[in-house]
Structures are given as structure tokens and as C-alpha cells.
Amino acid sequence: MLTRSFPRLATLRYPLVLAVALMATACGKGTESTAPAASTPAASTAATPTDTAATPAAATAPAQTRQPGPIVPPQGPAPVLGTDYEEIPGGQPWQPEPGKVEVVEVFGYICPACAAFAPTVEPWHMKLPADVNFHYVAAPFGPEWIPYAKAYYASEQLGLVDKTHMALIDAIHVKKTLPGEGDPVNEQKIADFYGQYGANPKQFLDMMQSFAVSTKINQGRQFMQKSGVTGTPTIIIDGKYRITGGKSYQDVLRIADHLIAMERAAMAGTPAAAPAAAPAAPATGTGG
Template identity: 45%
Template sequence: MKTRLCLILPMLLLGLVACSGAEAPPSAQAPATAAAETPAAVADDAATAAPTGADAADGSGATTDAAAAAADAAAEAAAAPAPQPPSGPRPVAGVDYVEIANGQPFQPATGKIEVAEVFGYTCPHCAQFDPLLNAWKKRQPADVQVTLVPAAFGGYWTPYARAFYTAEALGVLERSHEAMFAAIHLQRSLPVSAKVGAEELAPFYAQYGVDAKRLADTFNSFGVDAKLNRARQFASRSRIEGTPSLVVAGKYAITVDQHGFEKMLNTAEWLIAQERGGTP
């Protein structure tokens, strides 16, 4: 993939540029990220147990589970913020975002308006954007789905994209995601290299109870290969060449370039409202 050069600017400068596949390793002045996310809740094994007693006899256990799931979904929707009209000037196609010909969401079956962030753990701008995106995500209504898609541009991008899906498969992504940014850009405890593998990542993931063999088996698994290929195809189909980038509903690509993070999110809000049918 032919990509733009990444210009790494100090945090105090107002202009921001996207990181690209040709980016050099992050500098020692890479921006800090927010505190680590709250650990993900551990699933209750009893929830997946087979129904017993009357439920086992008449099969009502499945019905009860479905009703409980529906009730949870309804409660989540009720607790979510109500849709709000977008603020700021209306974005301009070809300037603030690019329309994607024949585009489609990364997860088209969710039934929600997807906002997919194509990001890279090795990108310092993604490290800076991550806490802003997390805060923005919490303000979104129930019909908006924010999805992370790791960029696999090749070189040192790919092993860390593989690490993302490895952590997801092992159930430690919620706890390790922001910490990965910190390990690369602040603590400098993880190398930025195309040769990074499970062995180099083992000490980092050991903090989350993942043993080295399990990490290596998952890191090199067919399942992770398939997810990595799907992410690569999505970025290519969406014409994404740099990070961080947002893809709304699979139809519109928003890159940071000179617009800045807040402008990206404002543009996303306008496009979400447009997909919802709330703007003319």
C-alpha cells in the first residue's frame, strides 16, 4: 500500500497529521494516554449452565435466557443518552470526509450505525486520540456502535495488530488496550519492530494472567490470521492509508490530517445524524 509519510509533531502544536504505513518509530516525546480502562467483568459460568428442573423438562430455560437478554438490551438502550443534533458547521464532502464507493461497515450485522476507528498501537497520534474517543463513545446513543480496527499496513504495524486480536481472543483486551499504548510510547518497554512476536509480548500479557504458551498459540493461530486479514481488507476497501481514521457506516472516511481530533468527532456526529435521518 502506498502511504503518506507520518509527521510526528509535539503535543503543544495545534496541527495534527495522520500516521501512515511509512511512519518512523515513535519518538520519546510521544503523547501520554489516559489511565487504564476498568477491567472487564468476568462472565458467570452459571449463566451458561444447562437448565435444570422444570426448565430442563419443558425447555423454558432458553426462553428465559432470551427474555433476560432482551431485557438487558432494553435497559441498556434506556440508559444510553438520547440522540442530540450535531454542533458546529456542517462538514463538506471531499474536504472533511471522503465518500467510500461501495463501502460497507466492518460489522454489518449489528443493526447500529458503526463508527470504526482504524488505529495502530505504534502510532503516537492514536495514543493521544484514544482517551478522547473513549470519552466520546460514552456520550453516544444506543444506536451507535464504536468498533476498533487495528491497521495492518505491514512492517511493525502488523505484529501489534495481531496482538490486538490475540488479546481479544484471550479475553484481556479491555484491560490491556490502553496499557499497550503506554508500554510503547511512555514506558518504552515494548519494541517498535516488525520482528515483534509472542516471545517479546509475553512479559506484557503475563500481567493479565496469560501464560507464554497460551499467548504464542493464540498469537499464531488461524483465527487471529483470519481476523487480521479481515481488518486489512476493510482498511483497503475503505481507502484508509493513515491513522487514526474513522469510517462511519462503512460509507464515509474521516482522517485527522490538519483538521484535528475534535473536528474528526464533530464530522462523525454529522454523518451519524445523516444516517439516522436527522439532518436534511
């Protein structure tokens, strides 16, 4: 089972009714993991974010096209190191590109919190400035997660992510036409789903079992371990910062905007505002 490292959400163990999980927009942690090299983290006790309207129902929206927006100053207070985000010792970007700031969302298709976050993060990343690259990394936390992680990387190779990402979330969490948490794994059903978007189901299923996809699964697992990811969804900025705070999904993206701006300034060699530090604990000594 996974914990959160994102907006400090309560962990759900999935015997809970999914409808309740979605109404609460609580984080969907991984199942009891049987994947190689994946540990079983402890449960999170953090609070649930306040985005009560951000449910997967919005996943029915049509596919969007990336339209980079202008660079604008981040809004709201600067994030606090140790409260809103953590530095990743020795962290590395997922797919570095010179002159680009990288944003990664580690997610799982069967994770209810990822489904609730999707309608907020999807339009946000479609409008990120041209000097920012956004990537998904699919978490292979357990036997019910791995087929969807394989499907994500296969769809990425075929250029189908923009067409299918939100639709797949909708099929799992709203229409319930694809297996979700606690359901038997059915890779043929997943391949048939992608067949609706131009893939050949048999070839897609073969691609899911391919060496290339297996390699991406292992690379994703290694990236997550090096980045300290123990739950989904988790946002990583340039391989350096893992967002751990935020009172809502929008607030998580406020933190991301600030960290992107901080990285942009560092790349340009221009002074940037120093990140805020958590307030020191008050002294308890009486003095003499």
C-alpha cells in the first residue's frame, strides 16, 4: 500500500466504496505491492485536499492540444521548504532536455486521487510555457497497476496519450467499463479500449509485453525510488524537488509554478527569491 507525498491526503485502502473515495477526493495509494523492487510504505495520516468538485466526472472532456502559454510570475506565497516541498538528494530528471524545466506527475490509472487530480493538472500542463516539459510516469505499484502502466507506455510510443489519457480515467472510474482496484486484471480489455482510438488491439497487447515497455517500467520504478516517491499522485520538478504540500489541487500547482520559476531563474543565471524556510521552533529554555 502506498502513502502520499502529494497534497497530504489520507490513504485509502480499497475495500472502501469507490464513490465515497471520489467524493472525498482522497488519495488513491497503491495496492499491496508485489512488484519487484517496490516496498510497501506506511499509511499517510495527512489531511484531505479541499477540491470537492475535482472528480473524474470531468474526465469526459475532449482531448486537449498542447498550447504553450506565456511565462508569467507565479501567484501566491512562495512555497516553504520542508512543508510544501522537499529537495531530492542526488535527484535526476526523468527525460532531461537542455534549457527546459521538467515537470513529472507520477500517477496510476486506478488511483482515485489521480483521477480526481486529472481534471486540474491536465489543462494546467497543456498551457505550460514552451520552456517547460511535462511528463507522466506510470507507477507499477502492484499487479492491478502494472497492466495500466504498460498500457500507458505503449500508448506513449503510439502517440495516443493525448487522445486516451482522460478517456481511460473515465472508463475506469466513471463508466466502470475497465477493471479498477480490486477487479481481475484483464489486459485484453485494456487493449480493446485502445482499439477505439486507432490502435490494433493485438499489436497493442504485444507492445504491452514488449522489451521496450518493460524497460520503461523499470526506468520509471528507478526514477520513483530515487525521487522518494511513495504515493500517487506526486509532482516532481526537474528531478530536484518533490511537492509534499498544498491545501488543494490548485494549491499544489501554485507550488509547482513557484518551483518552475525558481528553476528557470537558476538556468538563466539570474537571482531568484530564496525559498522560504519552515519557521524555527520557539525556544523552550528559561534562560538565566
